[in-house]
Amino acid sequence: MRIGVVTFPGSLDDGDARRAVRLAGAEDIGLWHNDPELHQVDAVVLPGGFSYGDSLRAGAIARFAPVMESIVDAAKGGMPVLGICNGFQVLCEAHLLPGALTRNTHLHFRNRDQALRVQSTSTSWTKNFTEDQEIIIPVKNGEGRYVADEAVLDELEATGRVVARYAGGNPNGSSRDIAAIRNEAGNVVGIMPHPEHAVDALTGPSTDGLAFFASVLAHLAGRVGVEA
Amino acid sequence: MARVVVDVMLKPEILDPQGQAVANALPRLGVTGVESVRIGKRIEIEFAGTADVERAREIADKLLANPVIEEFTVHLPDGDS
Numbered sequence: 001m002r003i004g005v006v007t008f009p010g011s012l013d014d015g016d017a018r019r020a021v022r023l024a025g026a027e028d029i030g031l032w033h034n035d036p037e038l039h040q041v042d043a044v045v046l047p048g049g050f051s052y053g054d055s056l057r058a059g060a061i062a063r064f065a066p067v068m069e070s071i072v073d074a075a076k077g078g079m080p081v082l083g084i085c086n087g088f089q090v091l092c093e094a095h096l097l098p099g100a101l102t103r104n105t106h107l108h109f110r111n112r113d114q115a116l117r118v119q120s121t122s123t124s125w126t127k128n129f130t131e132d133q134e135i136i137i138p139v140k141n142g143e144g145r146y147v148a149d150e151a152v153l154d155e156l157e158a159t160g161r162v163v164a165r166y167a168g169g170n171p172n173g174s175s176r177d178i179a180a181i182r183n184e185a186g187n188v189v190g191i192m193p194h195p196e197h198a199v200d201a202l203t204g205p206s207t208d209g210l211a212f213f214a215s216v217l218a219h220l221a222g223r224v225g226v227e228a
Numbered sequence: 229m230a231r232v233v234v235d236v237m238l239k240p241e242i243l244d245p246q247g248q249a250v251a252n253a254l255p256r257l258g259v260t261g262v263e264s265v266r267i268g269k270r271i272e273i274e275f276a277g278t279a280d281v282e283r284a285r286e287i288a289d290k291l292l293a294n295p296v297i298e299e300f301t302v303h304l305p306d307g308d309s
Contacts (some may be wrong), residue, residue, distance in 0.1 A: 056291070056292065057294055060291065060294065061291075064291070092296070093294065098296075099296060100294055100296040100297045102242065102243075102297060103245055103246060104245070105243065105245050106245070107245050107246065107249060145243075147242060147243075147296075147297060148296065149241075149296075173243070173245075
């Protein structure tokens, strides 16, 4: 399996995301913001960082990068896409996910190990979790407060599209403790905390993050089986 | 000057913690009687040739403002004839 990880100017976590992909047993493929070619990848990760320096708004300029046009088309065709932190912001700006990420209520950059409750296990990226499983992965953001209007929040809840919620304290004032959401089809997931930093007991608070990457491999393996 | 001004503000229902922080600092300046402060962005676009308000509106709609959380107004600079 080939998993692409995009590098925008200002991406920080592309290295860790590629390492997580390798630890999960897939081939990591670097994708470049200025190159629309997706190099036959089976799935894409949009990593954390400060793409284009967060100029204007986090994710606002990255959305117009040549690679994003290809990713938006591929995502609409069902390709799994995971946006982590800044990647989540890019997915919202690109209208692949509803809502927006705004300045943390307390205005502080929050960096800590964070408990989450996984609530949707039918996505391409979370099928290896069990419903209501609690996991601990790092959170680190200054603009991680998820907002959307009440009707959108109600719809996300009613259709089971809240993928994970903060447990044991909301780090940024996010609406309804939302940490991760999905699109209707379940191939696109945006998550504020960082699964790619929790893949190795030496450097992370857990190895819970690995299951996101293992999930997409299981999903892709299943899909290949169906097609064959 | 072929300038068009775009003002971007968070929608009224979106919490503005930066504005709140400023409002909370005002009593320390001895300023009282301020109910709230909200912070937005002013963007000045210089066109080559004539000021194109409609084009500026398009830029604002597609890039400068995020309609999920922000609203914008487009106008020529004050005092311009």
